[in-house]
Amino acid sequence: MRDLIADALKGHDADYIEIHFEESQATNIVYRGERLEEISRARNSGGNVRALVRGSWGFVSFNRLDGLGEKVALALEEAKLASREPFKLFPTDPVVDTVMPQLKKAATAVLLAAKKELLDEYNDIILSSPKIQSSRINYRDARRQRIFANSEGSYIEQAKTDLTLRLTAIAREDNEVQQAGLSLGSNGEFSAVEGLHEQAREIARHAAALLSAPQVKGGEYTVILDPVLAGVFAHEAFGHLSESDFVYQNENLRQIMVLGKRFGGKHLNIIDDPTIPNLRGSYKYDDEGTPARKTYLIREGILVGRLHSRETAAKMGERATGNARAINYLFSPIVRMSNTFIESGSASFEEMLGGIEEGVYVKDWYGGTTGLEMFTFSAGEAYMIRQRRLAELLRPVVLTGNVFTTLQNIDAIGNDIEMNQGGGCGKGGQYPLPVSDGSPHIRIRHCVVGGR
């Protein structure tokens, strides 16, 4: 394989060429109510060539390796159609390395029968709970072995595993339907999805309780976010804005995102770090062969860094951070987050509650999305706060705001922290990319909460 790729990379009139090849295996198990809806296995292989010629890119993806030389030639031809200003990629040293996952109990090696038995137990618990109409279980494990080689002499083999599980309980009474869920994942370690029986019971109880819960009255509130939702907030509201491909060609955005500008209080630190071991967003090299590194995005409230590919780093005169990632061989690497989190502060949960006459405590994650300036994220669980105490359960709420004012409005950061490994990130048609995010509890003043 190495010789085949080396041959194909030789002797072309291009500024830069890279070749990716990958093989993957996956297992999917889906329940809908008592029915096992899908149990399937997949094997996939394919690759791509990406070539840079005088400032523009050509890209060819394929399933079969034969004729690799012609695919390289096609990528070059495509790149020559465009005529952007030529540039040099941010220099990285050629790397030759092999990276293998170290797992105690790899999900991909667990017998199908054992996976099914475990999921059956969770499903039975949910379905036998009061007022539960149905359930959803989505389990997936996958292993990807990737080869990366470029015209500068890098040759990197990396294997990575990934595991996700989502449990959903659907409650119904008359015409009212409510749901509650639990979303988690791991770097492929099966223990992450074991022993969730109590949580399964809890989401079923929660879905049933929502049937009689009131809707929040829409308006501006002081809100406390739990670590899961605050992590989503860090990812959605700020993380995406730190991805340089949004910024590097937009002069106005560059002014807004100028390094050294104050974005929040002195207590605020936001970090992206793929080098933390064993999280879903962890890796040693990104998909351009750049070594992963920890990047401070906000330090003591000041914007100090952003996430880069080799192209965006070069064009902004900054360092490549190792954040160019592709979901699979059908796509080019683009700037993505890895493990993104808010560092813990000093406030206890009681101290945060202490300042609130009327507010909302929002927990857990339904989803989140951003229009860069504006963001929305939704909570799976919410409670009113009245006279400094947690009060009644609410229907799920949606929170929205403007990133710039909301970061300034964070007035307390908790002394705890938790990383959320559920879900996946989508951008540019590439979804779901394994990432994680996390935070301590945080308190935000003047947050718009949607309801009726």
Add this chain to the structure above:
Amino acid sequence: MEGLLEVLRSARREAEQAEVFLVSSRAMPIQFEANELKQVQTKESSSIALRIFRKGRIGFAIASGEGGLEALVDMAVETSQFGSPANFQFPSSQDYLEVRIFAPKVEEIAMEGMVEIGEGLIAKIRGHTPDILCDVQVTKGASSISLVNSQGGQGRYDRSFFGLSLEGILVRDTDMLFVGDSESSCRPDFIGIDDLADKVIWQLEMAKKKATVSTKLLPIIFTPHGVASALLSPLVLAFNGKAVLEGASPLKDKLREQVFDKKLSLWDDATVAYGVGSYPFDDEGVPSQRLPLVTNGVVANFLYDLQTAALAGAHSTGNGQRVGGGFPSPAISSLILGGGDVSFQAMVEDMKEGLIVEQVIGAGQGNLLGGDFGGNVLLGYKVEHGEIVGRVKDTMIAGNVYQVLKELLGIGQEARWVGGILQTPPLYCSRVSVVTKGS
């Protein structure tokens, strides 16, 4: 076809029934970023899926690339030990109606021509607003689908694709404005570049001024984009035969009942000529059709694939579809919401105070299954005394499709396609919750 038959033969040695599905596609997207051509791509992919009934249970596997084919039968056999009971038959041989979805002209379009289309579109938009930054994608492609099963069923078709999309961003201080539109069809000559440019320029015009709104219940006109962005997902979910079967759909007992406004009719149509969601047969070999979902406000049908239909005691509606060639599931082909009798202008003039909503972010995060919609208005305009006065910001809307669509103030005359799979007019709704900052 020969490769498929070979997989079918080896599967038959292990299984009572078998079905092999092959999808292969080639797409060439040309991407402009910040007004400049950044990347030209050629994407080829194909996958082959095997579904078997073995000892009365369903097994499934999918493979692509080298070495996958050999493993296909083994993987399907392994999963069949735990699969759900096989409760249906694969459809036998039948004649499929011709659905026009292939335009040979797509092949002839040169990459240089696509580059010109993108450049032309950007030039038009910048002619109106010079400092806007546009990301444009021009894509051509074709895919071919082949299917065989052990009951004699067999089919094959080709579908072409041409798409054009634009997203523009305009930043002033910390104010960001996003505009955009997209069109796609099997026929490149169905895509109007000027038309697309005009729609984006209209957005830029309407968003020039800023307007404020306060927290209250207001009437809202959802433009076709607004319908797609805010209302479509919760609505479609309830018609999925699976949600109906398990009792999670709010419509489960509402067949032939009046649930929506009498003016509202909705159908799923896999036979639309050159629609990107059209097909002669679905991904299980069932013939396609034009299926009414709502007729004059009355719930008419639900969407079924073979397995769900068998469990529900119904027939497949030809909506068994596979995402990425995978496990079939009921899904829409093209949705068409019938046009009404009110012009967009008349709707606007009718409003004393209200909003026009084009794009919502964060919709689809609430209790979709219950019909809730809501989110932040990424692009929307305020109407005062019958006139559009400007763009709103920091504004959320929230509602429930079963309440909002029960009594509509009006359905627009001007239907259009959004994203190639929904054709809808603007919808004029009363009393939607609007929440804004500082009130």
